[in-house]
Amino acid sequence: MLQTSLSKAVLDQAARQLKKEVTLSNQSAMKKGLKLYREGFVYNAAIVQNGVIQANVLDENVYKPTIYFTHLSQSHCQCSDSYVCPHLLALFFYLYSHVGQIGELIREWNTKRTGNILPLTKASELVTPSSSVRNWINQFQKAYHLFFAKSNKGDYAFIHQLCYRFFPSLLNEAPMLLVEKRLYHLHAALFTFCRLLEEGQHYQHISYYRSFWIANVSEFMETIKKKCEDLAKVSIPKSFAPLLEESREYVRHILFAGDALMDERIAIYQMVWSVLFHNEEWNQQEKEWLLQRQEERGDIVLECQLALAHLAFLRGDDEETFSLLKKLKFVPIPYVIIWIKNLIHGQQWERLKHWWELCITSMEWYLAATNYSDGAIITRELLYLYDRYAKATGDDENYEILLQVLLPYSASDYSYFLLTSKQYKKWVDLHLLADIDVNNIHRSFLKVVETYDRSLLLPLYHHAVHKMIQLKKRESYKMAVKHLKKLRTYYRALGKKEVWNRYITKLVEEHKRLRAFQEEIQKGKLLNDQKV
Structure with missing residues (x-):
């Protein structure tokens, strides 16, 4: 593997030699090479022979720079006679990132003999999106019309094809830039979900077809979750704010897209807001918009209340979240579990303590309104989550009370607890x-x-x-x-x-x-x- 084939000592030595070459006259090559590396345009790096590394670097064309670490001056690229070109530097930065901090390396390279440091352009200022959500949706819509025209419209298996043929085909047109690519992937998944929602309306009243539809939707929700998790792993530059603004509008559209799949629509709203929209001003704007929408339409109260509760949760205002939930007919425990999981992931143990109290006071009403299978699933999840909380904090004060309110589903766990506590x-x-x-x-x-x-x-x-x-x-x-x-x-x-x-x-x-x-x-x- 590349990570183990080149030692830090070898890369540091190459860095010192390259520093001599990267003079004030070719700072532009260094800046462009840094931009290409940071935008993820270096790929397929491989060992050609001992101490010789080659890769593809996407610029106006695909270039193949080759670095000879044994004789650095023999390094070359098709773009120039000089071996110190942007593509070769991009490859070097890619390799060096496995052993050290690129930012520190660049600061060292930019230090003049007087000790001053030349200003270095931030990656967030260099990276800009190449398109817009509107263009993506138009692109998806055209692809869908072509796909729809070639498919058997009356065949319920069309639902399956949407997930496993149409959606993957959209990903082939994704942008190259990593951040934009992952955002594009998410929108492709959201667009496909909307088509699943539309097509599923035809099968609402046919039990077998409906079951097939729901099964495919459930599987596809895992795809959307994965795309959100991928986005959570990257830092989104400020220059992407217009793209995120458009994304906010599209997620709103999904929240109120018809009557079916309400749980899934709300779950998507929660997932995307948790990952993409951390701006307090956006949160307040969204709250005002939802309150106005709720006032205008009386048939979307549940969607609005749960969306408002999630916004309050993201602000850290649990009292407002609890107040909004308690205004509903009964507290929707599956959504509460999602919030509890988020708190556990963030290790917000003190904040989490009050959520168990909400569960205990709300559980009787919820279990009375749900079926046995769902009740058993909810019980297993809650007990598992409480166990993680108790192990992290040593606080098991509410455990027995929780076991009691979860009866009869918790009978086995409660039996073991009573026996071990004598x-x-x-x-x-x-x-x-x-x-x-x-x-x-x-x-x-x-x-x-x-x-x-x-x-x-x-x-x-x-x-x-x-x-x-x-x-x-x-x-x-x-x-x-x-x-x-x-x-x-x-x-x-x-x-x-x-x-x-x-x-x-x-x-x-x-x-x-x-x-x-x-x-x-x-x-x-x-x-x-x-x-x-």
Whole structure:
């Protein structure tokens, strides 16, 4: 690999020799080479032979500078007879970036003998976008018309083709500049999402087709998420402000694009705002625009409220976020989870503490309105996130309360928590409340409670006996007798033989009409025990 084939010592030596060549007369070559490197126009760098590196550098044409680190003066490029050209310098900066700071190197090169430093143009001043969002959308629209004309419009598989044929085709026309390229990729994904939204309207009332549509949309949302994550890894120059302004308008358009896929539309709004729009003035402008839009239209309250809540979240104003959420019919926990994940990613632990309180007070209403599958998914996510929070802060004050409000979905986790914290009475009550058969409880757990205080287990076995008798089957009667024998053992060990005798006598009398049960009682020799 290039990173390991050239040592810092070799590159520093080459840097010192190049510094002698980069005099005041050819500062322009250095500046252009720096610009080409910073804009990502150096690619396919490879080792030609030991100490010889070649790469492609995109300028007006594609050039192939070659650097000979053993004999630097032999280095060359097609663009000039002089080996110190912008393309060769761009390649050198690319290589040097693996071992040192380019900014420090350039400052050293620009230092005159008097010790003063020549002004160096910032990368953000050199980089400007080559197009606009409007031009991109027009380009996407033309490509879509051609794609649409060649496709089977009545075929529901067209949805799949949008994701896996049309969208990749758009990426072939992406700009070369890294920042602009990633922004272009995001807009290509957003444009494709809008087409998915439009085409999906045809399948809303056909269950199989709708399921196919939703599945493809869910997969494509991961693509949009990935494009947002890619953008988060680069610094966007100030010169891109007009492009971002256009992007803001397009994201608004998606937020209110029809009635379908509301969760996905809001999620896109949240993701893009979190990555691209960090300007406080833009945030305030967006807030005012949304408030006005909400006042004008009464059918988009949820979209506006959640968008406003996200803007408040980005400003760090959690009180306003909570206030906006509580005005809704019930707090939408899936969106809350997205915000909690952002806080964990940013390690904003103190701020996060108040979000658990919101979850606890809102969870009952939310779970009552959702289906079992979604409730189980939400429970797993919240407990995982709380575990990360507790490990980072040592604060597990709200953990048990959270487990309680998440019941019945959290029964397994709550059971383990109660057992490990030695709250054995609560542990038994939980199993009774959840109607869990004692046969389905791991023997090792029962043994722990039994060792501590076996009397706590009596209600579990009494409940199990009653449940088995109610089934009125021979096999269930046999199981009831098995539980009764365990009860007899416990009562004996507790010195409560008389209590056992009264219980078994009453039980047999109550169910004297159940002949099979009476036979199993006789086989188990439970009545004979009263004479012992």
